[in-house]
Amino acid sequence: AKLIVTNRDGETSTIEADTGISLMENLRDNDFELAAICGGxxxxxxxxxxxxxxxxxxxxxxSEDENDLLGELDSFNDASSRLSCQIEVTKELDGLMVTIAPDE
Ligand code: FES
Structure with missing residues (x-):
């Protein structure tokens, strides 16, 4: 699936993502600046x-856990915030537009 990713510098690029693994793993595999400390x-x-x-x-x-974690972030946006480790990339997500949130 192709994903359109905007990094923390505001630069947008298209990556070819693997399906069946998470969005977080795909971003990490493509060298985006994502700590993902807990490993998903x-x-x-x-x-x-x-x-x-x-x-x-x-x-x-x-999920409820995801909501709780995200709600503590200054940059939380109810309309668009997600944990990328909780999204599995599927064929249906081809063309997905995603922006890396600021470091906190
Ligand atoms: Fe830690 Fe997603 S990698 S919550």
Whole structure:
């Protein structure tokens, strides 16, 4: 699946993402500046991204744990914030637009 990713410097590029693994793993594999300290366990919130609002319904809802973690961040945006480790890349997400959230 092709993903359109904007990094923390505001530069946008297109990556070819692998399906069946998380968005976080794909971003890391493509050398984006994402700490993802907990390795995808939904406990660190350093994999925070903003999903383009038109895509939010397609990626599915946040879990309760995810909501709690994200809600503590200054940069939390209810309309677009997700933990990228909690989104599995599928064929359906081809064309997804995602922006890496600021470091906190
Ligand atoms: Fe830690 Fe996603 S990698 S919450």
């Amino acid at each position: 366990m939904c406990s660190c919130a350093t994999c925070h991204v903003f999903i383009d609002e038109d895509w939010m319904a397609k990626v599915g809802p946040r």
